[in-house]
Structure formats: structure tokens, C-alpha cells
Amino acid sequence: METIRTECRDCGGTGLYSGMCEGRGEAVICLACQGTGCKEIRYKPYTGRKGKRGILTVRQSAGRFIGMDVGGCGEVMTYSEFQSKIPQA
Numbered sequence: 001m002e003t004i005r006t007e008c009r010d011c012g013g014t015g016l017y018s019g020m021c022e023g024r025g026e027a028v029i030c031l032a033c034q035g036t037g038c039k040e041i042r043y044k045p046y047t048g049r050k051g052k053r054g055i056l057t058v059r060q061s062a063g064r065f066i067g068m069d070v071g072g073c074g075e076v077m078t079y080s081e082f083q084s085k086i087p088q089a
């Protein structure tokens with residue numbers, strides 16, 4: 001894992017927040033960054049698409065919301081076809 005520091009989006013990097021509840025010229029310490037003005041993001045660098053064992057067929061996804069469309073739809077391809085049709089980034 002690697003860590004980078006980013007500007008806090010909630011307070012624009014100021015460490016202070018002024019909203020509807022704060023009076024003119026008043027601010028509160030940003031809850032999102034505890035007043036530091038920055039946030040740390042932990043991430044794993046991308047080093048190439050990994051293989052997935054046990055997969056025989058691949059289709060497009062119908063959606064991601066249960067109760068609406070989920071599962072696969074459209075043309076069925078082999079895992080090998082997926083690897084050649086959809087190049088890794």
C-alpha cells in the first residue's frame with residue numbers, strides 16, 4: 001500500500017468549514033480532516049490486470065442494483081476472448 005496526501009475536498013484545504021449554521025466571519029474546524037486541510041489516501045498501485053481462476057465464460061454486466069438488473073447479458077465469450085477483446089490499461 002502507498003499513501004498520498006490530498007487537499008481535503010470538504011473544506012477546500014483550509015481546515016475550516018463555514019456553512020449555513022456558522023455566522024458571518026465564523027468557522028468550525030473541518031470534521032473531515034480535523035483542521036489539517038489534507039486527507040491521506042491509501043492505495044495499491046496498478047501493475048497490470050490480474051488473472052482470475054476458474055472463469056470459463058464472460059458477459060457484459062446487466063447492472064449493479066439488486067431489484068433492477070443484475071447478472072450477465074449479451075454475447076458470451078470465453079475468458080481468453082475477454083483477455084484479447086478488452087485490453088488491459
Ligand SMILES: [Zn+2]
Nearest residue numbers: 008011030033
Ligand atoms: Zn477539511
